Amino acid sequence: MNAPLAARQVHKSWLDQPILRGIDLDLAPGTITVLLGANGAGKSTLIRILSGELIADRGAVKVDGHTLGEQDDKARAKLAHVAQSPPLAPFLSALEHAEAMIGWRGLDPDTTLARLRTHAEALQIGRALARPTRVLSGGMRQKAALCLGLAAQTQVLLLDEPYTGLDIRSALALRQLLQARRDEGCAILVASHLAESALAIADRAVVLSRGQLALDLDAAALAAFNDDARAFERAVLAAMDRGDAAGGE
């Protein structure tokens, strides 16, 4: 079975400084994969490459069988990406963003807008949907972008630090929304530096350290932690240390 998203030997450097060193990553449908790593580990760079926003120096990324960079339109139509600082047009409202997204992606307007409103209610920004995004606070903008990403109904959803700026109630609501998208068959990748929140939602967790995947835990391995967040954090930290040691050699 083809993975909705498959990355092979992805390399990326900035000014001769390697950021990603041969990443292989498949996202299975109907799973939530959490990408963990220290600040500067390359999580955002990897997410941007997987979304087609950045081009890898080497390697390939396929989305539903379409290679990014070669069949860009087809590949990018299958995925949605919500960055840490989402590129919202400041003078347009989230609803207007949604209308543009519907037109460009060929989505069903009724379904998409209904989803958007449902997500917005869950994240408590229902009344802010019609406001220009420039009058929204940082947290509200993040929520609006998340609602748009969730409403896009794509096969792949990439989220970079989605919990940043969210209050507890909204973070719980987002968790439920992501689980609902997973149950619909969406392959979700969540970049985070918070191990505890990752354990609560992940079907799989991968740890990025020094540009390489230092740990890959499947659902069974995660279940073995038995919701012990401290033990999970220790395992993640140990993987990071191993990655640092290997990178330093």
Place this chain on the structure above:
Amino acid sequence: MPAAPAARQLDRARSPLAVVGWALAAGSYGALAAWGLQDTAPALWADRALVLAGLGALPAPVALLSGLTTPTHAVTRRFLGQTGASIFSDAVRSAWLLVATLLAVPAGFLLASFSLGLDAVAAQRGAAVLSSGVLGAAIASMTLLAAAMATIAAGTQGAWRAAAGVGFGPPEVAPLLYAPALAFLAGLIPAALLTALWNAAPQVLSAERAWAATAIVLVGSALSARRRCARLAPQVHRALLVIEQAHATPFALAEEAPQPPRWLAAQETSVQFLGRAWVRRYPASLFVSVLIALAATLAVGPKTAPESVVILCFAATLYAGTRGLGLLLAGPELSAAAAWLGGRSDTLRAAERSLALRLTTPAITAIAAGWTSGAWGGAAAGLLGGAVTAALLVRLGHRAVAVWAGRLGLAAAMLLVAGLG
């Protein structure tokens, strides 16, 4: 307690400095108008005076309209009730600003006229036209604002509410949105009548009669407005409560983005996306364009009505151009947002071209027509109305306001045609 902020606003409105500053601005406008007339043939003075009166009458209602309808001016809208109270109360108590305008505009105009050696009788007729235009719009603005607030207080704004739709603040305050456009139209009627009389039967409009007619009309209007406003005092204060409540309760509504114009809503996605950003990017450009048109009129000193039309069309084009500049400046962020949402760069570029062409065509056509003379002047004036209407359509993005903008353009065309004799 809603009266408190309104009272603070009143104090500011009554400050002597504000009145002196206002008088200086009005006097400067009068002097510049006289300077603009000095190279014009006497036969065309009436037309020029009407055009100048229209330009002088525009800023107040346009600024008010701009403040009411642009998302970036949501703060202005929230304080509109207090501003309304300020204008209302100032008019009822002493109307110092109106008095300052009434004295300063003709004083500035006549002083400059005499120093430039203009014909004394024509100068006094011109002063009458200018005063009646500028003051007529001010009095009408005050009156209609108070009337709008009374409508709000009575809660009978059914038709207005339907016209407001969504996106321009709470429907409860909808009547306030339309008062400025109506005030501009109504305020220019005396000036247009004076101009028509000046053109058709100049002997009837002697200097003395011009002054008498102007004084009677203006003083009568001011007194009538004052009396009417005084009668409306309780309703105005009730309206303040309604406005404050309407803006406080559904706060989100006050900052909602306006609905796109109908023609834009029918376009393909990229045009819609860019068009919406374009219309909201540069909120001050209409006001700036009016000022530039006024400055160009005074500096260039056009001798025929079509030349005046050309200058106004230049302003309309400038208006569209500043919107284009806004879009250009917003390019990177719009491209990033579009790419994120699934848009393609080639369709965005095509949309930019389509928008630019669509929005500048009326103004360019009007300019081309304006360069011709004679009967073409009327056609150019009509096209000017089209250009202004198109600009306002883009600016305001609202069907009902666009209807009023169309009427405004039509009235401007009729006035110019009447002015051409």
